[in-house]
Amino acid sequence: MLAVKNLSIRQGDFNLHDINFQIEKGKYVVLMGKTGCGKTTIMEAILGLRKIHSGELLLNGLDISRLKPSERMIGYVPQDGALFSSMDVQSNLGFALRIRKWKKDQIAARVSELADLLGVDYLLSRKISGLSGGERQRIALGRGLAFYPEFLCLDEPLSALDEPTRDEMYELLLKLKKELNITALHVTHSKKDAKILADQIIKIEDGKIV
Amino acid sequence: MNKGDLPEREKGKFRPKRNWPFLLVMGIISSTYILLIVGMMYADLTFTTPGHILEALKSEEIQYATKLSLITCTVTMLLSLVVAIPTGYIMTRYDFPGKRLLDAILDIPIILPPLVIGLSLLILFQTAPGKFIESHVRITYTVYSVVIAQFMVACAFAVRTMNVTFSQINSRQEEVALTLGCSKGQAFWMILLPQTKNGILTAGSLAWARALGEFGPILVFSGATRMRTEVLPTTVFLEMSVGNIEAAVAVSLIMIFAGFGVLMVVRYFGNIGFFKTID
Numbered sequence: 001m002l003a004v005k006n007l008s009i010r011q012g013d014f015n016l017h018d019i020n021f022q023i024e025k026g027k028y029v030v031l032m033g034k035t036g037c038g039k040t041t042i043m044e045a046i047l048g049l050r051k052i053h054s055g056e057l058l059l060n061g062l063d064i065s066r067l068k069p070s071e072r073m074i075g076y077v078p079q080d081g082a083l084f085s086s087m088d089v090q091s092n093l094g095f096a097l098r099i100r101k102w103k104k105d106q107i108a109a110r111v112s113e114l115a116d117l118l119g120v121d122y123l124l125s126r127k128i129s130g131l132s133g134g135e136r137q138r139i140a141l142g143r144g145l146a147f148y149p150e151f152l153c154l155d156e157p158l159s160a161l162d163e164p165t166r167d168e169m170y171e172l173l174l175k176l177k178k179e180l181n182i183t184a185l186h187v188t189h190s191k192k193d194a195k196i197l198a199d200q201i202i203k204i205e206d207g208k209i210v
Numbered sequence: 211m212n213k214g215d216l217p218e219r220e221k222g223k224f225r226p227k228r229n230w231p232f233l234l235v236m237g238i239i240s241s242t243y244i245l246l247i248v249g250m251m252y253a254d255l256t257f258t259t260p261g262h263i264l265e266a267l268k269s270e271e272i273q274y275a276t277k278l279s280l281i282t283c284t285v286t287m288l289l290s291l292v293v294a295i296p297t298g299y300i301m302t303r304y305d306f307p308g309k310r311l312l313d314a315i316l317d318i319p320i321i322l323p324p325l326v327i328g329l330s331l332l333i334l335f336q337t338a339p340g341k342f343i344e345s346h347v348r349i350t351y352t353v354y355s356v357v358i359a360q361f362m363v364a365c366a367f368a369v370r371t372m373n374v375t376f377s378q379i380n381s382r383q384e385e386v387a388l389t390l391g392c393s394k395g396q397a398f399w400m401i402l403l404p405q406t407k408n409g410i411l412t413a414g415s416l417a418w419a420r421a422l423g424e425f426g427p428i429l430v431f432s433g434a435t436r437m438r439t440e441v442l443p444t445t446v447f448l449e450m451s452v453g454n455i456e457a458a459v460a461v462s463l464i465m466i467f468a469g470f471g472v473l474m475v476v477r478y479f480g481n482i483g484f485f486k487t488i489d
Contacts, residue, residue, distance in 0.1 A: 049385050069388040076389040082382040086404035096390035147391065 001025045002046070002151055002183065007055035009038075009045055016041060016207045019055070023151075023185060023200075028177050030186045030194040033204035039187045042204070043153050046185065048072050059151060075144030075152040080160060081136035083128045083143070090115075090124040092139055096147035114142040117179075118172065134165035138172065145180070152184040158193060170196050254466065258459045266460035271436050272445055276464065278353065279441040283421040286360040290368035290417035291410060298372030299398065303381060319366035327362055328430025331355070351433045356441060359427035364417035371416055375409025376402075411479045419472040422465060 007019040016038045023029045033039045044050035046057060048069035057065040064072045084092050091098075093114050094107040102110070115121045118138045123131065131139070137157055144152060158166050174197065176182060186197060194201050203210050266272050301313060319327060334340050335350050349355050379402065387397040425443035432439040434448060442465050449458040 047385075047389050049388065069385070070391045070393060072389070074389060076386055078382055078386060080382070082380070082386050084383055084387070084401055086401070095387070099391040099396065143386075143390070 001058075001060055002185070003056075003058040004042075004046070005056040005058065007042070007045065007057070008053040009041055009050065010053045011041070011050070014038065014041070019204075019209060021202050021209055023183060025060075025183050026181045027199045028173075028182070028184045028186065028197055029200045029202060030188060030198035031202045031204065032188060032191075032194055035189060037204050038207055039204055040155055043155055043185065043187050046151075047074055047076055047153055073147070073150045075147070075149035077137070077140045077144045077152070077154040077157045079156040081133075081140040083131075083136055083139055085128050087128070088124075089120065089126050089128070089131075089139055092128070093124075093142045093146055095143060100147060110146060114146060117176070118142050132165070133161050134168060137161065137169060141172075141176070145176075145182075150183070152182050154184060154186040156188055157186070159188065159190065173197055251466065254459055254463055258456055258463065262456045263460045263463060266457045267464075269457070271440065272457070272461060274437050275440045275442050275445040275461075278356070278439075279422060282353070282356045282360055282441060283418050285357050286364050286421040287368075287414050287418040289357070289361050290365040290421075291414050293365050294368035294372040294413055294417075295403075295406075295410070297369050298376045299402075301369075301373055302376040303384075316366060316369050319363050320370070324363065324424070324426030325430060328359060328427035331359060331362065331427060331431045350431065351435070351439060353432075353439060355432040356428055356439055359431045360421035360424045362427065363424055364420040367420050368413040368417040371413035372406075372409060375406050375413070379405050408479045412476050415472045415476045419469055422468060422472075 002023040004019055004021050007016070009016040009019075019042060021029075031039050031042065041050060045052045048064070048067060048071075052065060055065065056063055059072065059074070084095065087095070090108075090111050093111045094102075097107045097110060111124070112121070115124055118141060120135065120138050120142065123135060123139070128136075128139075140157070158169050161169060177184075177197070186193065188194065267276075297316070301309070301316075322330075332350065335344055343349060347354065349358065383401050383405075384392075384397040387401045388394070392400065423443060424441075425447065428434075428439070428441060428444065429447070434440060434444045436448070440448070442461055445461045446458045446465075449455075449461065
């Protein structure tokens with residue numbers, strides 16, 4: 001469970017005050033709002049990529065608001081995938097495990113398990129530069145899930161995809177939701193994303209939760 | 211709006227201006243400069259013969275200068291990269307008070323007249339800390355001073371290039387790496403640095419080429435002693451001052467070819483900053 005309590009973020013002219021919401025374990029929550037309303041900023045604060053001014057972030061009871069991003073155990077799927085361009089697909093998928101000093105055969109097993117789950121087995125030894133948008137997002141998902149994170153953050157993961165690819169990704173995300181029982185926060189401005197995926201919708205307007 | 215809707219007076223009257231006079235002027239202006247560059251190279255090449263170059267290469271002094279130039283330029287290039295990579299990283303990935311001032315300071319060696327850099331170095335080594343260093347290792351008028359003089363200028367170009375390189379790389383990949391368990395150092399080595407290969411190559415070549423052509427600071431800070439602190443630009447200067455133009459041109463050609471080699475490397479790998487290729 002993730003609880004955001006009285007979160008305030010200040011950056012230049014842009015301020016967010018007293019953000020409060022809660023995401024129950026196993027729920028897929030969609031955070032909606034217009035471009036520039038601060039929804040990505042909130043996500044970055046949860047991930048630890050942005051300093052918070054005050055407030056608490058509780059992940060399963062533990063206050064993570066002062067932890068480094070590397071210590072938070074939160075998976076991250078950014079908008080454009082941001083796959084590691086200097087590595088091939090399997091190195092991307094296994095990256096978090098390599099950092100955790102898993103043994104090679106353990107990493108290989110986990111990578112092939114993820115590839116099965118995401119339907120990307122045929123891509124494993126490919127370079128990043130040749131991948132399609134949908135393939136990139138699948139790999140980004142797998143990379144973020146590899147280390148069994150307690151929570152998953154998705155930042156507009158489908159916004160750059162064409163309609164048919166989007167529908168495939170909806171199917172995949174619904175399948176992951178069911179099979180892995182993931183707790184997730186999905187930031188988007190798309191009503192369709194929210195309608196199809198969300199267990200709960202949080203809307204943000206003018207820096208406030210409504 | 212179709213033509214029928216236009217007022218009567220506009221029909222058939224408007225003739226757009228022709229393009230060729232504009233393009234002709236632009237073309238003439240730019241080709242003048244290109245002609246000058248090519249003309250210079252051509253003149254150098256036809257002034258001397260392969261015999262002259264070979265003869266120049268046989269001279270012990272010139273062999274020494276060539277060797278010293280190659281060694282010092284390479285050392286300078288490596289030092290410049292060692293400094294430019296962390297500097298560029300900090301200047302592009304972090305915000306802190308006084309950053310604009312530091313950024314301006316990093317440009318000083320580029321805008322300062324070369325002779326002034328040499329003189330300033332000479333004075334620096336007359337101060338108390340400078341004298342302390344000199345009392346342990348002799349710097350002024352030695353080979354070390356050649357490297358320092360080259361480094362002071364070349365490094366500024368390497369820093370600029372690395373700044374451009376890092377700022378063109380979105381930090382998103384590094385941020386993802388942090389969430390996956392990386393420290394900042396790991397994200398730098400494993401994610402960011404592999405993406406900067408071409409930038410590093412460009413920065414290195416640029417530093418090397420700058421170092422090869424450096425003359426003013428070396429003349430002041432290292433002197434122009436044959437078989438000691440003589441690098442190729444010093445040779446050109448010394449040969450010219452005794453009226454041996456052939457040898458001066460021959461040595462110049464050696465430097466031109468070396469410079470061309472570097473330029474090829476930069477054009478081939480460098481897709482950044484002011485060396486951006488046209489396509």
